[in-house]
Amino acid sequence: xxxTDALIQRHFTQRGVDPYDGVKFNPRDAVIxxxxxxxxxxxxxxxxxxxxxxxxxxxxxxxxxKGKMGTSARESSLRQLLDRVVNTIRDWGLKLGHLxxxxxxxxxxxxxxxxxxxxxxxxxxxxxxxxxxxEPSTGWCYESREDRxxxxxxxxxxxxxxxxxxxxxxxxxxNMPSILNWTATEGMIFxxxxxxxxxxxxxxxxxxxxxxxxxxxxxLPFMKINDTAAGSIKSxxxxxxxxxxxxxxxxxxxxxxxxxxxxKEEEKVRRLIQAGFxxxxxxxxxxxxMVFYQNANHSVRVTNEFMERVLADGAWETIARTxxxxxVEVMKAKDVLHEIAQATWACGDPGMQFDTRCNLWHTCKSxxxxxGSNPCSEFMFLDDSxxxxxxxxxxxxxxxxxxxxxxxxRKAVHTLTIAQDILVxxxxxxxxxxxxxxxxxxxLGLGYANLGAYLMSMGRPYDSPEGRDLAAKITALLxxxxxxxxxxxxxxxxxxxxxxxxxxxxxxxLAQHREAVKNLRQDGLRSFVDDVWGCAxxxxxxxxxxxxxxxxLAPTGTIGFMMDCDTTGIEPxxxxxxxxxxxxxxxxxxxxxxxxxxxxxxxxxxASTQNILEKISQTGSVEGSVLGQDHxxxxxxxxxxxxxxxxxxxxxxxxxxxxxxxxxxxAISKTVNMPESATVEDIEEAYIEAWMSGLKAVAIYRDNCKxxxxxxxxxxxxxxxxxxxxxxxxxxxxxxxxxxxxAQGSGWQFVKDGPITSVNATKITxxxxxxxxxxxxxxxxxxxxxxxxxxxxxxLTVGMFDDGTxxxxxxxxxxxxxxxxxxxxxxxxxxxxxxxxGVPREDLVKKFSNMRFEPSGFAPGLQGYAHSIVDYxxxxxxxxxxxxxxxPAPKVEAKTVTATSRIVKPASDAPLCMECGSLMVRNGTxxxxxxxxxxxxxx
Numbered sequence: 042x043x044x045t046d047a048l049i050q051r052h053f054t055q056r057g058v059d060p061y062d063g064v065k066f067n068p069r070d071a072v073i074x075x076x077x078x079x080x081x082x083x084x085x086x087x088x089x090x091x092x093x094x095x096x097x098x099x100x101x102x103x104x105x106x107k108g109k110m111g112t113s114a115r116e117s118s119l120r121q122l123l124d125r126v127v128n129t130i131r132d133w134g135l136k137l138g139h140l141x142x143x144x145x146x147x148x149x150x151x152x153x154x155x156x157x158x159x160x161x162x163x164x165x166x167x168x169x170x171x172x173x174x175x176e177p178s179t180g181w182c183y184e185s186r187e188d189r190x191x192x193x194x195x196x197x198x199x200x201x202x203x204x205x206x207x208x209x210x211x212x213x214x215x216n217m218p219s220i221l222n223w224t225a226t227e228g229m230i231f232x233x234x235x236x237x238x239x240x241x242x243x244x245x246x247x248x249x250x251x252x253x254x255x256x257x258x259x260x261l262p263f264m265k266i267n268d269t270a271a272g273s274i275k276s277x278x279x280x281x282x283x284x285x286x287x288x289x290x291x292x293x294x295x296x297x298x299x300x301x302x303x304x305k306e307e308e309k310v311r312r313l314i315q316a317g318f319x320x321x322x323x324x325x326x327x328x329x330x331m332v333f334y335q336n337a338n339h340s341v342r343v344t345n346e347f348m349e350r351v352l353a354d355g356a357w358e359t360i361a362r363t364x365x366x367x368x369v370e371v372m373k374a375k376d377v378l379h380e381i382a383q384a385t386w387a388c389g390d391p392g393m394q395f396d397t398r399c400n401l402w403h404t405c406k407s408x409x410x411x412x413g414s415n416p417c418s419e420f421m422f423l424d425d426s427x428x429x430x431x432x433x434x435x436x437x438x439x440x441x442x443x444x445x446x447x448x449x450x451r452k453a454v455h456t457l458t459i460a461q462d463i464l465v466x467x468x469x470x471x472x473x474x475x476x477x478x479x480x481x482x483x484x485l486g487l488g489y490a491n492l493g494a495y496l497m498s499m500g501r502p503y504d505s506p507e508g509r510d511l512a513a514k515i516t517a518l519l520x521x522x523x524x525x526x527x528x529x530x531x532x533x534x535x536x537x538x539x540x541x542x543x544x545x546x547x548x549x550x551l552a553q554h555r556e557a558v559k560n561l562r563q564d565g566l567r568s569f570v571d572d573v574w575g576c577a578x579x580x581x582x583x584x585x586x587x588x589x590x591x592x593x594l595a596p597t598g599t600i601g602f603m604m605d606c607d608t609t610g611i612e613p614x615x616x617x618x619x620x621x622x623x624x625x626x627x628x629x630x631x632x633x634x635x636x637x638x639x640x641x642x643x644x645x646x647x648a649s650t651q652n653i654l655e656k657i658s659q660t661g662s663v664e665g666s667v668l669g670q671d672h673x674x675x676x677x678x679x680x681x682x683x684x685x686x687x688x689x690x691x692x693x694x695x696x697x698x699x700x701x702x703x704x705x706x707x708a709i710s711k712t713v714n715m716p717e718s719a720t721v722e723d724i725e726e727a728y729i730e731a732w733m734s735g736l737k738a739v740a741i742y743r744d745n746c747k748x749x750x751x752x753x754x755x756x757x758x759x760x761x762x763x764x765x766x767x768x769x770x771x772x773x774x775x776x777x778x779x780x781x782x783x784a785q786g787s788g789w790q791f792v793k794d795g796p797i798t799s800v801n802a803t804k805i806t807x808x809x810x811x812x813x814x815x816x817x818x819x820x821x822x823x824x825x826x827x828x829x830x831x832x833x834x835x836x837l838t839v840g841m842f843d844d845g846t847x848x849x850x851x852x853x854x855x856x857x858x859x860x861x862x863x864x865x866x867x868x869x870x871x872x873x874x875x876x877x878x879g880v881p882r883e884d885l886v887k888k889f890s891n892m893r894f895e896p897s898g899f900a901p902g903l904q905g906y907a908h909s910i911v912d913y914x915x916x917x918x919x920x921x922x923x924x925x926x927x928x929p930a931p932k933v934e935a936k937t938v939t940a941t942s943r944i945v946k947p948a949s950d951a952p953l954c955m956e957c958g959s960l961m962v963r964n965g966t967x968x969x970x971x972x973x974x975x976x977x978x979x980x
Contacts, residue, residue, distance in 0.1 A: 048141075048144065048459070048529055048530070048533060049140065049141075049144035049147050049148045049459075050147070051147050051151060052449065052452040053151055053154040053155065053160075053449070053452070053453075054147070054150040054151055054154050056146075056147070059150075060150045060151075060153045060154040061120060061153070064090045064091075064157055065090065065091040065092075066089065066090055066091070066118070066119075066120070067088070067089065067090075067091050068086045068087070068088055069086075069087055069088075069089050069095070070085045070086065070087070071083070071084045071085075071087050071098050072084075072099065073099050073100075073103055073957060073972065073973045074957070074972075081973075082099070082102075082103040082973070084102050084103075084106070084110065084115075084117070086117065087102050087106075087118065087119075088117065088118035088119060089101075089118075090119065090157065090158075093119075093159070093605065094605050096602060096605075096974075097159075097602055097603055097604070097605045099973070099974070100599060100602045100603060100973065100974030101119065101122070101603050103973065103974070104165070104169075104599055105165075105168040105169065105603075106121075106122060107122075107125075107173055119157065120157075122168070123153055123156050123157055124153075125171070125172035125173075126156075126163070126167060126168065126172055127149055127152050127153050127156065128149065129171050129172040130152070130171070130460050130463050130464065131145050131148055131149040132145075133463050133464075133466075133467045134148065134459070134460075137185070137463060137466055137467070137534075139459060139462065139463050139530065139533070139534065148456070148459070151452075151456050152456055152457075152460055155453055155456060158437070159434055159603070159604040160433065160434055160437045160438075160453055161431060161432065161434065161453060162431065162432060162434075162597075162600040162603050162604050163430070163431045163460075163461075163600070164205075164206075164429060164430035164431065164486075164595070164600065165234055165600065166203070166205050166206060166207050166233060166429070167205050167429065169203075169233070169234045170203030170204055170233060170234075171203050171464075172201075172203075173201075173203065174201045177198070178196045178200055178201055178204075178469050179196055180195075180196055180202070180204065180229065180469035180470050180471050180472075180476070181193055181196065181470050181471070181473045181475070181476035182194065182195075182196050182200075182467075182469050182470070182476060183466045183476060183480040185466070191480075193473055193476045196469050202467065202468065202469035203233075203468060203469060204230075204233040204234075204235060204468060204469050204470070204471075205429045205464045205467075206235060206427035206428055206429045206430075206464075206468060206470070206479070207234075207235050207236065207415075207428070207429065207486075207595075208235065208237075208416075208419075208420040208427060208428040208430065208486065209230050209235060209237040209427050209428075209475065210237070210238050210239070210412075210413050210414060210420065210421075210422060210423070210424055210425065210426050210427075211223060211237050211238070211413075211424065211425065212239070212412075212424035212425050212474075213239055213240075213243055214243055215243050215244050215245050215362060220244070223263075223267065224266060224267050226472055227239075227267060227270065227271065228274055229471040230471055231284075231285075232274060235284075236285060236415055236416040236417075237284075237285055237286070238285065238286030238287070238288060238413050238414045238415045238416055238418075239285075239287060239288065239413060240289070240290070240342065240412040240413035240424075241260045241263070241287060241289055242288070242290040242293050242342070242362075242412075243362060244260040244263065244362065245257050245259070245361075245362040245363050246259050246260070246293060246294035246295045246359075246361070246362060246369065247259030247294075247295060248295075248361070248370075249294070249361055249362065249364075249369075250363070259298070260289070260293075260295055260299070261295065261298055261299065261302055264287055264302075264333075264334065264337075265333045265334070267285070267337075268333050268335065268336050268337060269333075271336040271337065272335070272336045284416040284417075284967065284976075284977060285336060285337040285338070285416050286337060286338045286339075286414060286415060286417075287337045287338070287339050288339075288340045288341075288394065288412075288414070289339075289340075289342065290341075290342045291342060291347050291357070291377065292347075292357075292358065292359050292360045293359060293360075293362070294359040294361065294362075294369040294370060296341070296377065297377070297380055299339070299341070299391070300341060300377075300380050300381050300391060301380065301384055302333075302339075303335075303339055303384065303388050303390045303391070304383070304384040304387040304388045304390075306333055306334050306335070306388075307332075307388040307746075307747065309328075309331070309332045310328045310329060310332055313328035314328050318331070337416075338392065338416055338417070338418075338740070338966055338967075339390040339391035339392070340391050340392045340394045340414070340418065340738065340740075341381055341391050341392075341393050342393075342394045342396045342412070342413075343393055343394070343395060343396060343732075344395075344396050344397050345395075345397035345398075345732075346397075347374055347377075348395075348729070348732045351374045351375050351377075352729070354373065354374075354375050355373075355374055356371050356372070356373060356374065357371070357373065357374035357377055358370070359371075359372075378725055378728065378729075379725060381393065381728070382722075382724040382725040382728060383721045385724050385741050385743070386719070386720070386721045386724050386746065387746060388746055388747060389740075389741070389742045389743070389747065392418065392738065392740035392966065393728055393731070393732075393738065393739055394413075394414060394418065394421075394737065394738040395737055395738065396411075398732075398735065398736070399411045399421050399737045399738075402550055402706075402737070404546055404550045404589050404590060404706070405423065405482060405539065405543040405547065405589050406543065407542045407543050407545075407546060408482070408542065408543055409423050409424070412424055414708070414738065415428070416967065417595065417965050417966045417967055418708055418709075418737075418966055419486070419593040419595050419596075419707050419708050419709055419710040419965075420484070420486055420593055420708075421707050421708050421737060422482070422484050422589070422590060422707070423482065425472065425474035425475050426475060426478045426479060426482065427470055427475050427478075427479045427484075428484050428485065428486040428590070428593075428707075429461055429465070429468070429485065429486065430486040430487075430593075430595050431457045431460070431486070431487050431488075432487070432488045432490045432595060432597045432600060432601075432604075432610075433450070433453055433454070433457065433487075433488070433489045433490070433519075434489070434490055434606055435489050435490065435491045435492055435494075435495040435515065436491045436494050436606070436635075438450045438453075439495060439498060439499075443498065443499050443642050445511075445515065445566060447518065447566065450515075450518060450519075450522075451518065451522045451573070454518075454519055454522040454523055454526065455522060455525075455526045457487055458485065458487060458522075458523050458526040458530075458588075459526065459530065461485045461486075461487065462483060462527075462530055462587055462588060465479055465480065465483050465485075466480060480538065481537060481538040481539045482537050482538075482588075482589040483537045483587060483588045484588060484589050484590035485523070485588050485590060485592075486590070486592065486707060487519065487523050487591060487592050487593075488519070488592060488593055488595050488597070488610070489515070489516075489610075490600075490601050490604060490606045490609050490610055491601075491604075491606040491607060491608050491609075492512055492515075492608065492611050492612075493607070493608030493611075493612055493613040493614045494607035494608045494614065494635045496508045496511065496613075497614060497633075497635045497636070497638075497639050497675060498635050498638045498639050498642060499639070500642050500643045500672070500675055501675065502674035503613040503614075503677065503689055503693060503697065504677065504689050504690065504692075504693030504696065504697070505674065509696060509697055509700035509701075510561060510562050510700070512611075512697060512700055513561055513701050513703075513704060514561055514566045514567060514570055515566075516592075516594075516701040516704040516705060517554070517557070517558055517561065517570045517573075517574070517704040518566075518569060518570050518573060519592055520554060520591055520592045520704050520705060521570060521573035521574040521577050521704075522573050522577070523588075523591035523592050524551065524581060524586055524588075524591055525573060525576055525577040525580060527581075527586040527588045527591055528577060528580035528583075528584050528585070528586050528587070529584075530586075530587035530588075531581075531584045531585045531586050531587045532580075532584040535585075536584065536585025536586055536587060537587055537588060537589055539589075540585045540586070540589075543589070544585065547581075547586065547589065548578075548581065548582065551577065551578050551581060552578065553703070554574065554703065554704060555574045555578055557703035557704060558571060558574055558704075590706035590707055591706045592704075592706045592707065593705055593707030593708060593709070593710075594610050594701070594705060594707075594708075594709040594711070595610060595710050595965070596609055596610045596612075596710045596711075596965025596966070596967060596976075597609045597610050598964050598965075598967065598969040598974075598976035599974045599975075599976055601969075602974045607633060607634060607635055609965070609969070610710060610711065610964075611697060611698065611701065611709055611711050612679070612711060612964070612965070613677075613678060613679055613689055613697075614633060614635070614678045615678055615679050615680055615962060616633075616661060616678050616679070616680045616682070617632060617633045617636060617657045617661055617662065617663070617676060617678060617682065618633070618657060618658065618661040619971070632654055632658050633657075636653070636657065636676065637650060637654065639675060639676070640653060643672060645667075645668075649667050652666055652667045653666040653667060653668050660682075660683060660684065661683055662683060662684065662685055662687065663676045663682075664682070664684070664685040664687065665685075681716070689714075691713050691715050691719070691723075691727055691741075692730070694711065694713040694714065695713060695727065695730055695731055695734060695739070696734070698711055698713075698731075698734075698736055698739070699734035699735055699736060702735055702737065703735065707737075708736075708737035708738045709736070709737075709738070710966050710967075711739075711740070711966070712740045712741070712742045712965060713731075713740065713741045713742070714742055714744065714963070715727070715741060715742065715743045716743070716744055717743060717744045717746075719743050724741055724743070727739070727741055728741070740966040742963060812878050812879060813879075814877050814878050815842070815848070815877050815878075815879065816877070817840060817842065817848050817849055817877065818842070818843055821840050821841055821842070821843070821848075822840075822841045822845075823838055823839060823840045823841060824837075824838070824921065825837070825838050826838075826839075826902065826921075828900065828902050828910075828913055829900065829901060829902070830896050830898055830900045830907045830909075830910060833854075833896040833898075833910075835852065835853055835854040835910070836852075837850070837852060837853075837914060837917070838851040838853070839851075839918070839921070839922075846882075846922065847876060847882070847918065848873070848876050848877055849869075849873040849876065849877070850869045850872045850873050850876075850914075850918075851866075851869055852865040852866070852868070852869045852910075852914070853865075872885065881924075882918070882922065882924055883924040885918075886916075886918065886924070889911050889912070889914070889915040890912055890915045890916050891908055891912055892908065892909050892911045892912050893909055894908075894909045894911075896909070896910065900913055902917055903917065903920075954970035954973060954975050957970060957973040957975070961975075961977070964976065
């Protein structure tokens with residue numbers, strides 16, 4: 042149990058022992074390449090812990106290291122980054138009274154330990170902005186003064202008051218100054234790497250009148266203005282794309298226009314792509330630049346009354362904004378939900394937020410109602426409020442026997458909650474209202490990541506009662522401990538300023554959390570949960586709490602990479618096999634690292650484990666291996682595994698969200714994945730199920746519902762889908778082709794202007810030709826290249842045919858020993874014979890690039906990292922003797938579509954990364970890039 046009269050106690054560290062002492066730091070190179078293989082970020086000789094992955098190093102160095110590249114001001118070590126942030130927060134804690142002088146060292150050590158060992162991470166704005174004193178701070182801040190009343194004031198010139206919050210909720214009024222201020226405020230939020238949401242329902246509809254008697258434009262044109270502004274800041278911002286949410290209440294007269302608007306724009310995109318405009322976001326003049334509403338998530342805010350009328354097939358009225366209570370239009374509630382589901386089916390928007398449920402769990406009912414959320418729908422609080430986020434890596438709390446380390450987890454929650462509360466009063470905020478509400482209510486957003494990996498490692502299927510029960514207990518422990526720490530802070534510093542007027546509603550919500558605990562199964566972990574919640578409520582009744590909200594589940598995009606998480610937020614694993622980009626180019630196929638741990642926990646021996654891992658590597662699925670049938674569900678993922686097609690059904694996603702929602706102050710950022718074959722009726726059913734199961738918000742995404750995809754030259758193309766918004770598009774004409782048959786005249790043929798006919802269906806005789814060796818000329822040109830890999834040197838000699846293409850290879854590594862030299866000679870002869878017998882060079886490059894063995898290291902000849910001599914040889918060959926596949930793709934002229942350059946859907950229809958051009962993946966209600974760590978709003 043946390044002893045609350047001593048706020049800071051050591052658990053992970055010892056007095057007098059540097060928390061870095063147990064961490065081995067090594068020099069590494071951080072390189073990130075774009076989709077074409079060209080490096081767009083490089084920083085050599087950066088210092089990171091030995092056990093941090095290359096991906097974590099690349100993303101942390103590129104996103105969070107500060108200072109101009111090539112100067113002494115540039116951070117080059119993780120220690121510098123952590124010390125900058127931790128020391129600043131520690132010093133602020135002493136200044137504000139959170140910490141006593143005797144506690145500062147212990148607090149700093151504990152926080153440093155959690156961060157360097159990837160137990161936890163703050164949201165991105167903390168890493169971006171905290172401790173950067175040479176960058177000017179702007180906005181509004183809180184100032185505590187001993188001799189006078191505290192004030193909310195403008196940040197003084199030269200004062201270090203960074204923006205630390207990732208999530209903002211804005212308000213809007215039905216007048217032009219407020220509408221324009223919405224645009225300006227969002228711009229400042231985006232500039233500093235954060236995101237915002239706004240419920241635009243106060244704006245009058247185009248069915249009403251202006252005071253002058255004219256007709257107003259309605260909310261949608263103003264949405265277009267803000268969408269364009271967000272897109273501009275996204276293009277020029279230094280950190281990531283803008284992230285925003287637009288919400289409309291279901292009783293607004295323009296609700297159907299709002300619901301349909303993004304789907305209609307998606308129809309335009311499909312037509313533009315069909316006409317030849319690029320789908321690639323990185324190409325100037327691409328299809329998405331020509332449509333609106335692409336820079337925001339959209340959500341419809343619905344009440345219990347609306348959902349009940351849907352089930353009863355009742356009527357629904359829209360209400361005028363200028364004349365409250367005045368009905369503008371009457372329609373069937375079921376028809377409105379069908380329109381919402383149809384738009385979601387067509388483009389993934391809008392999602393739904395359940396207003397009644399949000400306000401039932403609202404801790405500050407006396408101060409106003411909850412109207413909106415941040416861009417990813419996990420932070421739901423009063424208008425004009427902000428929230429700084431942090432997340433814990435659940436896999437770090439998995440004990441040697443797999444059991445959850447409850448004491449360590451509670452200690453980590455305790456330390457993070459204190460750190461987050463310190464950030465509240467030393468941050469800057471874009472408006473005076475947000476600064477005041479942040480101080481007056483102090484909402485926090487502590488959550489976790491890697492739930493999917495932890496459940497798999499424990500042998501518990503994500504979609505199972507056992508998996509949901511464990512997730513619920515961990516979440517209950519998280520929120521119970523956060524409120525217990527918040528009560529301890531209140532005992533030292535006092536509760537949040539608006540606590541007294543909201544005491545009844547806050548304590549009632551805490552009681553609702555505790556009541557939900559009774560539904561959890563009895564075991565050892567449940568007893569810890571009971572203990573924590575008992576202490577939290579008892580202490581809160583005596584002292585109040587420091588924070589009106591404490592927890593939520595964010596998508597943990599970039600910080601998930603920083604913590605080396607296999608899964609983010611509450612999401613399950615995407616797939617058992619992933620393809621990761623490597624330093625210097627190329628990709629590597631990686632089998633989920635949690636699988637082997639899970640198999641060990643389940644009792645599989647070494648031979649069986651190897652059989653299962655090999656099957657996954659070959660097919661991406663556990664089916665067909667020695668894995669027992671009763672264990673198949675443990676390894677189910679979001680993406681269907683081939684060939685069997687096992688996946689987690691959409692109901693499984695909803696059930697997991699429903700299991701943990703009663704134990705969170707806020708909500709959950711998560712997209713419920715549906716297959717491409719899902720119907721509009723399936724989506725309607727999912728929305729109803731989400732409401733009935735007690736969720737505060739839900740977003741649904743049907744695979745391949747978007748038109749964005751890279752260009753390919755595949756011959757086949759799926760027909761365009763047909764919905765209420767997207768009409769079937771005519772396919773470009775396909776020329777008829779004649780196919781020559783073999784000498785026996787067997788097979789099938791295509792005849793110009795005629796049907797496909799059988800030549801001879803009785804027998805097919807293959808035409809087998811013996812390969813012919815192409816001899817090298819007696820005298821030939823050659824290239825000699827000296828290479829160096831991590832200090833190991835050698836020479837490559839490539840002999841060329843008369844046309845300049847390579848025909849033989851010699852490898853000189855004599856200094857490395859006779860055995861290696863002999864294998865190198867034999868390998869070179871084998872490659873030479875392959876080249877002379879016509880083996881395609883691109884196939885050799887694909888097969889041998891990125892093989893990993895020693896020696897490896899930085900290779901000047903590649904200006905990057907080589908994973909082995911073989912890796913070096915074939916990547917160098919590809920650079921010196923490029924094939925058609927390795928050359929950059931030719932630019933496609935706008936409005937030009939030919940039969941040999943067809944636009945088709947890839948396996949995923951997520952957008953391309955704005956920074957590196959790689960295909961992004963779904964993450965909560967936004968997207969993340971697996972290559973460079975960029976996100977579309979995830980912290």
